[in-house]
Amino acid sequence: MSTSIKQMMQDIGQRARSASRAMARASSEQKNQALLHIAKLIREQAAQIQKVNQLDVERAKAGGQDAAFVDRLTMTPKTIETMALGLEQIVSLEDPIGKISALKKQASGIEIAQMRVPLGVIGIIYESRPNVTIDAAALCLKSGNAVILRGGSEAIESNTLLAKMIQEGLDAAGLPRDAVQVVAITDRSAVGEMITMTQYIDVIVPRGGKSLIARLMAEARVPMIKHLDGICHTYIDADADIDIAIKVCDNAKTQRYAPCNAMETLLVNQSVSLKILPTLCKIYQDKGVELRVDALTRKTLEDAGFIGLVDATEEDWQTEYLAPILSIKTVADLDEAINHIERYGSKHTDAIITKNSATVARFLREVDSASVMVNTSTRFADGFEYGLGAEIGISNDKLHARGPVGLEGLTSLKYIVMGHGEIRT
Numbered sequence: 258m259s260t261s262i263k264q265m266m267q268d269i270g271q272r273a274r275s276a277s278r279a280m281a282r283a284s285s286e287q288k289n290q291a292l293l294h295i296a297k298l299i300r301e302q303a304a305q306i307q308k309v310n311q312l313d314v315e316r317a318k319a320g321g322q323d324a325a326f327v328d329r330l331t332m333t334p335k336t337i338e339t340m341a342l343g344l345e346q347i348v349s350l351e352d353p354i355g356k357i358s359a360l361k362k363q364a365s366g367i368e369i370a371q372m373r374v375p376l377g378v379i380g381i382i383y384e385s386r387p388n389v390t391i392d393a394a395a396l397c398l399k400s401g402n403a404v405i406l407r408g409g410s411e412a413i414e415s416n417t418l419l420a421k422m423i424q425e426g427l428d429a430a431g432l433p434r435d436a437v438q439v440v441a442i443t444d445r446s447a448v449g450e451m452i453t454m455t456q457y458i459d460v461i462v463p464r465g466g467k468s469l470i471a472r473l474m475a476e477a478r479v480p481m482i483k484h485l486d487g488i489c490h491t492y493i494d495a496d497a498d499i500d501i502a503i504k505v506c507d508n509a510k511t512q513r514y515a516p517c518n519a520m521e522t523l524l525v526n527q528s529v530s531l532k533i534l535p536t537l538c539k540i541y542q543d544k545g546v547e548l549r550v551d552a553l554t555r556k557t558l559e560d561a562g563f564i565g566l567v568d569a570t571e572e573d574w575q576t577e578y579l580a581p582i583l584s585i586k587t588v589a590d591l592d593e594a595i596n597h598i599e600r601y602g603s604k605h606t607d608a609i610i611t612k613n614s615a616t617v618a619r620f621l622r623e624v625d626s627a628s629v630m631v632n633t634s635t636r637f638a639d640g641f642e643y644g645l646g647a648e649i650g651i652s653n654d655k656l657h658a659r660g661p662v663g664l665e666g667l668t669s670l671k672y673i674v675m676g677h678g679e680i681r682t
Contacts (some may be wrong), residue, residue, distance in 0.1 A: 493533055
């Protein structure tokens with residue numbers, strides 16, 4: 258890493274740390290004023306956003322990026338308006354900062370409580386989607402944090418323009434511009450410096466593909482809020498409602514293929530496999546989903562006249578496809594289903610379809626995932642659907658934040674102690 262890049266990142270870190278103190282004391286009114294001003298600028302400058310974004314898109318096409326990548330990068334009038342609406346939604350959310358909870362008086366006379374406070378400085382590293390610049394900045398701003406944003410090189414023009422709008426919004430509300438900073442260079446060594454700046458950054462949130470997150474897991478010294486894979490399962494139990502099972506499992510796989518909360522493996526209890534699999538798998542094949550199956554599932558489906566099945570390999574059970582491909586396994590009972598999820602799951606989101614309350618209780622207790630669902634689609638595992646507003650990501654870690662991470666996930670608790678002259682004896 259060049260000395261100049263190291264010094265630049267250190268300077269960004271110092272300024273973010275200084276700004277974080279001002280953000281910690283900022284009022285809800287100031288933060289909301291900033292967010293509303295940014296939304297106003299986005300709408301007023303929508304044409305300019307599209308014009309600048311087109312430079313990024315043309316560069317991506319010239320560089321040979323595929324259609325899916327270009328689609329994620331492209332900003333349309335709809336995506337621009339969605340950014341503005343997202344800001345207004347965050348304004349409507351309750352400000353968590355300063356809330357006092359768990360107040361109790363001790364025998365000594367002192368009163369103990371907990372206060373919700375910002376984490377401090379958050380570093381967010383993300384790829385391709387320029388809207389993350391607005392979403393991430395807004396969540397960090399509302400939760401009283403300073404943030405350093407390092408977007409992908411492919412979106413540098415779009416991110417730079419959006420950063421200017423964010424800083425104009427901060428100015429309008431009397432908040433420090435350094436509370437939101439976008440790393441303005443594309444050199445990858447800036448990321449390497451950012452993830453080791455423990456003196457300035459309190460937590461890193463990676464928003465990107467598996468290779469990015471794997472790199473950060475190997476190299477980062479700053480704690481992270483992250484998940485690596487979304488290998489989500491749905492188990493159809495012996496006591497499942499057949500109609501619910503078919504409807505939910507269709508949605509969990511085919512509503513959208515690319516999100517991390519799409520189902521990748523279907524587990525079906527052997528006692529209901531004949532009632533479920535032919536109907537459900539016809540829906541999948543009609544929608545172009547490739548089915549990778551174990552031996553028992555293959556027999557059930559071939560007896561029902563299915564062709565075009567693929568034998569599931571060991572690798573399939575541990576793969577997040579993000580595509581119209583589904584692994585299916587027929588299991589003997591709940592224990593085999595839970596054991597499979599424990600062995601191959603990524604602790605992201607797993608669901609059960611059943612009418613049996615005792616089975617529900619076991620599944621909820623024993624499946625060690627950030628979100629565990631009953632009789633509904635794994636596709637609900639995101640911040641908006643959980644009522645958190647926008648989310649900064651999903652965490653399958655167990656410390657601090659778990660599941661979709663919204664405003665509260667970007668805060669911490671500290672103890673406050675109120676006394677009246679008491680002394681310890």
